[in-house]
Amino acid sequence: MSTYRYAERAARLLRAARARIRPHRSVTVDSAISVLAEAIVRSASRRRRRRTTALIGTATAILSVALAMVWTPWRSRPPVFSVQGAVFAVRPRLVAAAGALATLTTPGGQVHPLSSGHEWLVGEGLRNDALPLALSAADGTTITLQPRSDLKLVRADTQRWLRLASGGVSVHVAKLRADERFVIATPDAEVEVRGTRFHVAIAPPDGACGGGTATRVVVEEGVVVVRSAGRSFDVEAASRWPAACAEPSEPAPSPTRSSGPAKRPPQGPPWLRSSPHGEVSAPSTLATENDLFGAALKAERAGDRRSAAQLLDVLVSRFPASPLAESAKKARARLDSSPTPP
Numbered sequence: 001m002s003t004y005r006y007a008e009r010a011a012r013l014l015r016a017a018r019a020r021i022r023p024h025r026s027v028t029v030d031s032a033i034s035v036l037a038e039a040i041v042r043s044a045s046r047r048r049r050r051r052t053t054a055l056i057g058t059a060t061a062i063l064s065v066a067l068a069m070v071w072t073p074w075r076s077r078p079p080v081f082s083v084q085g086a087v088f089a090v091r092p093r094l095v096a097a098a099g100a101l102a103t104l105t106t107p108g109g110q111v112h113p114l115s116s117g118h119e120w121l122v123g124e125g126l127r128n129d130a131l132p133l134a135l136s137a138a139d140g141t142t143i144t145l146q147p148r149s150d151l152k153l154v155r156a157d158t159q160r161w162l163r164l165a166s167g168g169v170s171v172h173v174a175k176l177r178a179d180e181r182f183v184i185a186t187p188d189a190e191v192e193v194r195g196t197r198f199h200v201a202i203a204p205p206d207g208a209c210g211g212g213t214a215t216r217v218v219v220e221e222g223v224v225v226v227r228s229a230g231r232s233f234d235v236e237a238a239s240r241w242p243a244a245c246a247e248p249s250e251p252a253p254s255p256t257r258s259s260g261p262a263k264r265p266p267q268g269p270p271w272l273r274s275s276p277h278g279e280v281s282a283p284s285t286l287a288t289e290n291d292l293f294g295a296a297l298k299a300e301r302a303g304d305r306r307s308a309a310q311l312l313d314v315l316v317s318r319f320p321a322s323p324l325a326e327s328a329k330k331a332r333a334r335l336d337s338s339p340t341p342p
Contacts, residue, residue, distance in 0.1 A: 309332060
């Protein structure tokens with residue numbers, strides 16, 4: 001509403017109330033009209049400011065909603081951080097599978113039981129005893145740590161660096177981009193891939209094998225680059241490195257179980273031994289059964305009754321025909337019947 005319309009309305013109201021208002025002798029009519037006009041102008045100005053403020057607030061709210069809608073999809077993307085001008089995209093973290101039985105060593109040297117669903121962080125080491133340990137990432141990469149192995153995560157941005165100190169690991173690496181790398185370092189070699197399936201193990205050094213290297217590599221798919229002793233080797237699918245090395249043989253069977261006539265130990269690491277029909281055959285489980293039972297007794301002596309019970313349950317459920325199954329059941333019953341310490 002314009003200032004003129006305010007003045008016109010005020011004039012009508014003054015004329016209507018003229019009979020009831022006594023004019024003040026000290027104030028002229030022109031002065032009263034001037035004061036009234038100024039008040040009307042101030043009121044109109046305040047209304048305009050309120051309307052402007054309301055419009056600005058509405059526009060700000062709409063802009064905030066629009067920015068939130070645009071920003072939300074980006075939050076699901078891998079975070080990016082920069083160090084001295086270089087930009088790195090953090091790779092999806094590797095997560096321990098359910099039922100993981102292993103220990104976790106923090107960067108500070110503290111050792112804890114590995115919990116299911118734990119996200120493997122840089123600087124953390126993993127150690128398993130009797131059973132394989134599986135980890136997976138959202139990009140499709142999977143890692144299986146073989147029994148009695150030590151593996152540490154050294155780096156996890158556009159490059160994943162793992163350090164294998166002992167044992168063996170089976171890996172399926174999802175296809176990498178041009179700026180990404182996946183490397184497994186061993187005490188005497190580096191194994192790098194660009195998206196493949198392969199296995200790395202550490203065996204006792206043999207002077208007649210690869211110049212005494214302890215690293216063994218078997219490739220299922222793709223191509224793996226092995227760097228050792230200042231040289232680089234391309235290992236293709238269905239090949240191994242060093243090519244002339246025999247694979248570690250499995251331990252001799254225990255005398256507590258009849259093994260029948262002596263047989264030549266199968267060639268290849270336990271997780272790659274195949275039947276004549278091409279199917280993967282299971283290696284002897286006696287060592288695993290002994291490890292499970294021994295780890296359960298060790299956990300019980302250390303006061304970790306929960307871990308001891310879990311290990312005994314795994315032994316009985318996975319190996320019901322084991323010669324240790326009866327002893328495991330008795331140990332489990334003893335745990336159930338004994339009082340829980342405060």
